[in-house]
Amino acid sequence: MDVKFRRIRHAFRKRWVRILILSFVVAIVGVFGGIVFIFRPYSIGNPPRIPQGWGWRNAEKFRGDPTEAKPISIPAPPQNPYLAKTNSNNMHVDSFASDVHLKGGLLGRNPQVTSYAHGRFGGECACVTFDSKGNIVAICATFKEFSLLLISPENLQPIARLKLPPRASNWSLNLRKIMSDTSGGAYFFLDNKDRAILVDANQNLKVIGQRWDKDKPYFEIETQYSLKQLLLDNTRESDVVTAVLPDWQGRYWFVSRLGLVGVLDPSTGGKAAITLQGEEIQNSFAIDQNLTYVVSDKALYGIGTVSEELRPIIFWREEYEVASHKKTGTITCGSGTTPTLLGDKYIAIADNAEPQINILVYDRRSEKRAERLLGKVPVFESGKSATENTLIGIGNSLIVENNYGYDLFTNMMFGRTGVGGVARIDFTEENGCSIRWLNPIISQTTVPKLSLETGLIYVYAKDPSAGTGVDAYYLSALDFETGQTVFEVLAGTGVSYDNNWAPITIGPDSSVYVGVLRGLVKISDGE
Helix, strand or coil: CHHHHHHHHHHHHCHHHHHHHHHHHHHHHHHHHHHHHHHCCCCCCCCCCCCCCCCCCCCCCEEECCCCCCCCCCCCCCCCCCECCCCCCECCCCCCCCCEECCCCCCCCCCEEEEEECCCCEEEEEEEEECCCCCEEEEEEECCCEEEEEECCCCCCEEEEEEECCCHHHHCCCHHHHHCCCCCCCECEEECCCCEEEECCCCEEEEEEEEEECCEEEEEEEEEEECHHHHHHHHCCCCCEEEEEECCCCCEEEEECCCEEEEECCCCCCEEEEECCCCCCCCCCEECCCCEEEECCCEEEEEECCCCCCCCEEEEEEECCCCCCCCCCCCCCCCCCCCEEECCCEEEEECCCCCCEEEEEEECCCCCCCCCEEEEEEECCCCCCCCCCCCEEECCEEEEECCCCCCCHHHCCCCCCCCCCEEEEEEECCCEEEEEEEECCCCCCCECEEECCCCEEEEEEEECCCCCCCCEEEEEEEECCCCCEEEEEEEEECHHHCCCCCEEEECCCCCEEEEECCEEEEEECCC
């Protein structure tokens, strides 16, 4: 026994052993401390603000220079008559999934940052929209539940709340499964009556209206439709709806994880669906006046109905290249993009090819065509190329963000980052696709947005050079024409400010809103 003890003591005296043990202890304490930090109770304050993490005092609060607006004179997508006319009616702005805001945006003039911690455990606002009164309607999620919130844009204080059923994945205790689950209502939309339309975790399509009683608002479920049996009849096993959008006739289209594409007519309650056998759908979809456009993990589809029939019909299908294994920074081996519509005849996605993803532009019209693919170009570094966010699309230009290298937020602390890169792709039928510019900025996971009024692209960047072990997150503005970074505003430091796939949204007050792990951040120009 004494001999064993002496051997252990002798080994511990060796410097490299002490360093190894100390490093292991520090790593365990650091990871545990980071997890506790993000899930700790509300910070002190009224309203509760998201606390700043390590390195905030020394991190640069603003970089670059204030700028003037450079309006872009390209027509925006047409208004879907059944979506709110606020230009912020779903995660991707409109039914074309353009991610383009007509007005508003930050110019970097004395920027002010406000935050709100929307949960004791988590609280991320996964989707932010605006109603006709200028109030925020958002889905915010904790590990316990989803909630539909009506939020004051002035101080981010919730003024009405409707709790939604928890997802099955939330009870799995599997963090990776929870973070890759896109169901539960995050892909909701705001209709032309300021009603939130979503499919909850119990597979009920809910129509949720706002009510005001002496200036005190509350939500009321006006009607709901069960989709459980439809899912069971078509996929033959447990399935969940991930996204819902209206078409130009006011019918509700929806997709499920296991490949179901369905449509519900609210005027009759009738519903019908088809299933893309052996395929998964993890993203939202796009709709124009003619068809619904869905991307599965294997192919891109143009789907519609004929005459008075409700049952969906596949008008065309285009396979694309997929990865042989799930890349770091993606949910499946297939495309991570919601389809983006350009003008009246093009549609674009990113595939998930190896060693580089390609930006693909197709002719989306319903007529039969021998060749729909019109343009293709690889982007980002070989072996380090992936995107799980939708392309920005305006005119004949597309913006793509590289998400390769982003893992669970618990693995991205202490200054770790993804690979990075944001690129603009231009397209013509004569010359196909070409890369206009490439900015190496590290925007790990955000759904970026473009403002036609300011001419700026807004991304949410992480700076690996902010300091040793510092997680510094910046709202960054890129020039649409040149790709240059114009200015950056520090949103916050620490894992609580990790964006974790939530979108950027530009409000009617020109402020920029960003969902983060602990809640919502607002960044505005000052006086």
